[in-house]
Amino acid sequence: MATSTKAYGVKSEKDNLKPMDIQRRDVGDDDVKIDITYCGVCHSDIHTARNEWGGSTYPVVPGHEIIGHVTSVGKNVKNFKEGDVVGVGCMVDSCQECAQCKNNLEQFCEKGATFTYNSEDKHIKGQQTFGGYSTSVVVNQEFILNIPKNLDEAGAAPLLCAxxxxxxxxxxxxxxxxxxxxxxxxxxxxxxxxxxxxxxxxxxxxxxxxxxxxxxxxxxxxxxxxxxxxxxxxxxxxxxxxxxxxxxxxxxxxxxxxxxxxxxxxxxxxxxxxxxxxxxxxxxxxxxxxxxxSLIGGIKETQEMLDFCGKHNIVSDIELIDIKYINDAYERVIKADVKYRFVIDMASLKN
The missing domain is CATH 3.40.50.720 (NAD(P)-binding Rossmann-like Domain)
Incomplete structure (x- = not known):
């Protein structure tokens, strides 16, 4: 089963980002559902939306610097509960069995990591993964990160990639x-x-x-x-x-x-x-x-980084934007006209 969810994305490499509806899977036994509050804007989002690296499968919904609040958990989930502030970075799945996964290097999964957007979705046949420019997301518990309570949520979003x-x-x-x-x-x-x-x-x-x-x-x-x-x-x-x-x-x-x-x-x-x-x-x-x-980091290392940020009160310097401003933000990223990361206030999409 799947649920219709509000999002912003593109249907071709020439499109501007526009509102669209996407399908999110229902919460499985090992899943966590997140109400997305903030999502960072990475240059990789632009490359993928515009197919500048090749291999983009449309529609594309970018966003892999996701912060949100847990709204539901599956029966096997032990480490997260409703209300927790959590993050999702560049990956939402991997085989969990190969040498690289067992070495906490899921980004180098020998069978190919499932990235947060533009990867084959293992749960909805014929669909690719959709990213964080959306109101909610459902992710396997192994790829959910705890956000230290003292960190500003919006400022923490770019920590998940940058x-x-x-x-x-x-x-x-x-x-x-x-x-x-x-x-x-x-x-x-x-x-x-x-x-x-x-x-x-x-x-x-x-x-x-x-x-x-x-x-x-x-x-x-x-x-x-x-x-x-x-x-x-x-x-x-x-x-x-x-x-x-x-x-x-x-x-x-x-x-x-x-x-x-x-x-x-x-x-x-x-x-x-x-x-x-x-x-x-x-x-x-x-x-x-x-x-x-070097390519991002595994989940264990990403949590270590977040804990270090909590200890030292480190977040990104950001410019918070309305989702309607996203196409202008893309042009400004290309011109390096941002100090130093755009973050979307996802309440603007919900409204």
Missing amino acids: GITTWSPLSNWNVNKGDKVGVIGLGGLGHMGVKFANALGAHVVMITTSPSKAEDAKKLGAHEVLISKNEEEMAKHNGTFDFILNTIPVGHKMDPYIGLLKVDATMVLVGAIEPLEPFNGGGIIMGRKRIAG
């Missing part, structure tokens, strides 16, 4: 107190990287092409700002970074940033899911440097 995307590499590569950490790019991802690295006790350097972002970067927790277009300043920092988080969302020159790394240091890419400009292999060979990538 937060875990930047937390996971900082955690996996063991960024510690006193490390010199560079964060390239001050957008939705970069501003979270700065906050996390600062809270971990690192010496944080915001690396940007825009001198105008220096003041904001320091307010967010950066100790220094390095303008990457300034060759003299870049040269002063060469060979001094323990770790660099690269959040640039498009192809770019890598060599200047590779030069900043110490011997045996790592730069992790989390932004550019597209071809990069060729770089000189000598830059990594002469210093045994590493370039790596």
Whole structure:
């Protein structure tokens, strides 16, 4: 059985987002039903709605930074109850049996994770999953996250993607107190990287092409700002970074940033899911440097990130919008005209 639910989505790659009705499954024994209160707007939403990565199946209802209140639970659900404030991130299911799932890396499920939107829906035949630009969602209990009570609900929404995307590499590569950490790019991802690295006790350097972002970067927790277009300043920092988080969302020159790394240091890419400009292999060979990538995080790690945010009172800097403003918001995201993440007040859809 399924229930008709209000949503906002697109029926083709050329469409603007519009109101539509979608089908949500009824609550099963292992399910949690959530009344969605807030949903963040990620650049991935735009890529999928507009089929810029290919593979979009229409209609598409985006949204994978979901905050809401539990309204119903299945008979096997033990850890959640009605009224709890919870979150849903980029995944709503996985096989739960493969080596990666058993290692709490559901994002790398060997049978393919079920993503929150634009994946095959295992529960409604012939339908793909629909995301958080909607009034409610039903999700398996294993993919529900507890939101610390002290966190602002709207500000917490982007933690479910922008937060875990930047937390996971900082955690996996063991960024510690006193490390010199560079964060390239001050957008939705970069501003979270700065906050996390600062809270971990690192010496944080915001690396940007825009001198105008220096003041904001320091307010967010950066100790220094390095303008990457300034060759003299870049040269002063060469060979001094323990770790660099690269959040640039498009192809770019890598060599200047590779030069900043110490011997045996790592730069992790989390932004550019597209071809990069060729770089000189000598830059990594002469210093045994590493370039790596990272994709969100598993459910266990995401909960650890949320608990860390609760302890340190970390949320995203957001602009709260009405659902009717979503198409304008998409254009502003493309122009990097938001500080630093749009979040939809889902009461505007219910009304």
